[in-house]
Amino acid sequence: MSLLSVEALNVSFRTGRGLVKANEGIFLEIKEGEVLALIGETGCGKTTFGKALLRLLSKNVMIKGRILFRGRDLLALSRNEMRQLRGKEIGIVLQNPSLALNPVLSIGDQLAEVYRSHEGCGKKEAEKKAGEMLGLVGIDPSRKAEYPHQFSGGMLQRVMVALGLALRPALLIADEPTRGLDLQTKQQIADLISGLVKQEASALLLITHDLEVAEQIADRAAVMYAGEIVETGKAREIFSNPGHPYTRALLEALPENGLRAVPGQGPSFVNPPSGCRFHPRCAFGTESCQKIRPRLLELEGERQVRCLLFESTGKPEEIPDDAAKS
Amino acid sequence: MTDMTESRCINMTEKTAEKMTGEISEKKTGKKAEKTAGKMIGNIAGIMIGNIAGKMIGNITRKKQVQEFRKNRLAVLGVLLIAFLAFLALFAPLVSPHDPLEQKLERGLEGPSLEYPFGTDNLGRCIFSRVVYGTQVSLGIGVLVVTATSIAGTLLGILSGYKGGLFDEIVMRGVDIVLAFPNIILALVIAGLLGSGFFNVVLALSLTQWPVYTRLVRAQVLSLKKQAFVEAARALRASNFYIMRRHILPNCMGSVVVLGTLEIAHVIIFAAALSFLGLGIPMPTAEWGSMLKEGIPYLLSAPHLTFFPGLMIMLTVLAFNFAGDGLRDCLDTGTGVMA
Numbered sequence: 001m002s003l004l005s006v007e008a009l010n011v012s013f014r015t016g017r018g019l020v021k022a023n024e025g026i027f028l029e030i031k032e033g034e035v036l037a038l039i040g041e042t043g044c045g046k047t048t049f050g051k052a053l054l055r056l057l058s059k060n061v062m063i064k065g066r067i068l069f070r071g072r073d074l075l076a077l078s079r080n081e082m083r084q085l086r087g088k089e090i091g092i093v094l095q096n097p098s099l100a101l102n103p104v105l106s107i108g109d110q111l112a113e114v115y116r117s118h119e120g121c122g123k124k125e126a127e128k129k130a131g132e133m134l135g136l137v138g139i140d141p142s143r144k145a146e147y148p149h150q151f152s153g154g155m156l157q158r159v160m161v162a163l164g165l166a167l168r169p170a171l172l173i174a175d176e177p178t179r180g181l182d183l184q185t186k187q188q189i190a191d192l193i194s195g196l197v198k199q200e201a202s203a204l205l206l207i208t209h210d211l212e213v214a215e216q217i218a219d220r221a222a223v224m225y226a227g228e229i230v231e232t233g234k235a236r237e238i239f240s241n242p243g244h245p246y247t248r249a250l251l252e253a254l255p256e257n258g259l260r261a262v263p264g265q266g267p268s269f270v271n272p273p274s275g276c277r278f279h280p281r282c283a284f285g286t287e288s289c290q291k292i293r294p295r296l297l298e299l300e301g302e303r304q305v306r307c308l309l310f311e312s313t314g315k316p317e318e319i320p321d322d323a324a325k326s
Numbered sequence: 327m328t329d330m331t332e333s334r335c336i337n338m339t340e341k342t343a344e345k346m347t348g349e350i351s352e353k354k355t356g357k358k359a360e361k362t363a364g365k366m367i368g369n370i371a372g373i374m375i376g377n378i379a380g381k382m383i384g385n386i387t388r389k390k391q392v393q394e395f396r397k398n399r400l401a402v403l404g405v406l407l408i409a410f411l412a413f414l415a416l417f418a419p420l421v422s423p424h425d426p427l428e429q430k431l432e433r434g435l436e437g438p439s440l441e442y443p444f445g446t447d448n449l450g451r452c453i454f455s456r457v458v459y460g461t462q463v464s465l466g467i468g469v470l471v472v473t474a475t476s477i478a479g480t481l482l483g484i485l486s487g488y489k490g491g492l493f494d495e496i497v498m499r500g501v502d503i504v505l506a507f508p509n510i511i512l513a514l515v516i517a518g519l520l521g522s523g524f525f526n527v528v529l530a531l532s533l534t535q536w537p538v539y540t541r542l543v544r545a546q547v548l549s550l551k552k553q554a555f556v557e558a559a560r561a562l563r564a565s566n567f568y569i570m571r572r573h574i575l576p577n578c579m580g581s582v583v584v585l586g587t588l589e590i591a592h593v594i595i596f597a598a599a600l601s602f603l604g605l606g607i608p609m610p611t612a613e614w615g616s617m618l619k620e621g622i623p624y625l626l627s628a629p630h631l632t633f634f635p636g637l638m639i640m641l642t643v644l645a646f647n648f649a650g651d652g653l654r655d656c657l658d659t660g661t662g663v664m665a
Binding site for chain 1: 561573
């Protein structure tokens with residue numbers, strides 16, 4: 001049985017420029033103990049999706065669809081019920097740890113507060129647990145009296161991981177946990193998160209634009225473009241044999257594959273392109289791509305692709321490599 | 327005639343100066359122990375303030391803040407002066423040589439002497455004793471008003487900034503209304519309606535001073551509540567009340583403490599002004615403002631009646647301003663409100 005199942009999720013924001021459709025028609029499943037990587041370029045709606053799961057979005061948001069977590073629809077819960085669930089059953093590691101920690105409280109205090117308010121621990125016990133948790137993420141517990149500004153970015157990210165996992169949630173959402181870190185630190189954080197998640201038997205939704213990290217630790221991957229899921233499947237297969245032209249373009253943009261950037265810019269969320277949203281930037285686009293909105297096709301081996309090229313054959317038509325450059 | 331009074335006047339000030347320097351030198355030689363004690367009190371006060379500040383703002387380590395505060399000579403001087411004034415207020419009966427209300431009409435308007443260090447007023451009361459007892463009133467009003475207004479103002483500011491909506495509108499229009507009137511006029515009206523008396527003065531000043539905090543705090547809350555750590559707290563189940571108490575309030579405290587310290591000076595001047603205008607502390611009680619007022623008719627013939635209470639007001643206000651500025655520098659909150 002799946003731990004989390006998102007059905008036809010639409011997230012939009014009412015703004016002065018009109019309705020911003022940040023997520024559209026998202027179907028996604030996460031099984032118990034599974035690591036799912038949600039990848040896509042900056043601004044494609046990944047973070048919005050992660051926050052929507054915890055209903056942490058601003059007041060002008062409209063969420064439609066269903067988010068089933070262990071059979072309960074999160075969108076139908078009262079605010080109080082939702083609050084009980086946050087941190088305890090679904091934890092989140094927010095972006096940008098230097099901003100996500102309160103500068104006037106020591107990290108030990110911030111961590112201990114979680115135990116005191118959730119588990120009703122006494123002060124001593126909460127501090128002990130906070131120290132253990134810090135040790136678990138590789139921070140010397142004797143540093144718990146220090147303030148966020150006294151830690152480096154990588155260390156703060158560890159603190160964030162400790163906060164997210166403090167209550168052993170069944171699902172951890174990690175939003176860009178490796179952003180802004182150097183290669184070695186990135187590796188350490190990625191290993192830390194995947195190790196801890198395995199140890200606690202939690203599922204992990206890894207939101208990232210870092211394909212290397214995603215490839216390393218994810219069991220499955222979902223690729224998002226312009227608020228839509230364009231491809232899902234086993235992580236290894238997606239990275240070794242990308243289906244959707246956007247996934248291919250993402251992989252080609254990696255330094256080892258030639259650092260070829262995807263041409264053009266991400267589309268508007270107020271007036272998205274007609275037909276396939278990727279067609280203005282797609283190297284394989286045909287005329288029908290401008291008119292027909294592709295559906296998410298089910299392929300063999302738990303693979304889903306949203307592309308017209310797969311409609312007829314179930315495989316993309318063979319296109320010579322240089323076509324991508326023109 | 328005028329010549330005579332003038333020369334007498336000069337004479338008098340010279341005499342006073344002599345007396346004062348004499349006193350100081352005596353203190354220097356005779357009371358070294360007391361001086362070191364004073365220094366210690368100053369240091370302790372400095373460390374205490376540094377500690378409180380350090381707890382509230384974790385940006386710099388505590389030691390560093392105390393060091394920074396102690397490097398600021400004026401701030402340390404301010405704290406020392408405040409400690410001295412507090413000492414005077416607490417031990418007024420021990421420090422003052424006479425009963426501040428005791429009248430000796432036959433010895434009115436005397437200049438400073440050994441018996442009456444600051445001379446006597448028109449009713450023959452000891453000005454030194456009255457000045458010392460006045461410390462109680464002025465500091466009392468200052469501390470009471472600032473405590474009450476900073477607590478109430480901060481709470482209102484946090485609530486209206488965090489909640490927003492109708493509540494915010496109502497509170498902020500209240501703030502606008504109070505701030506639309508010049509402070510002193512509003513305080514005069516309220517004090518006039520209530521009548522004079524210690525608690526009426528406190529009430530009148532409190533009613534005029536709370537909006538300063540509310541506005542400062544609300545502005546900070548507006549930016550704080552959008553911070554990522556508030557969202558992070560919410561992702562960990564924090565309730566609104568909890569976020570206000572643990573995340574918003576501690577982040578506002580630094581500037582509230584600084585503003586409060588500066589406000590004490592403001593309030594003390596205000597209280598003196600009210601008394602000077604006859605709407606503050608009623609007559610026989612020793613209060614610096616009313617002493618000034620009583621001294622006005624003798625400004626030229628016996629300036630010590632107004633000089634000493636005026637000096638005390640000036641010193642007190644300076645002390646709190648120095649300390650407040652020092653706090654602001656070492657906490658680096660940059661409120662900018664008082665500017």
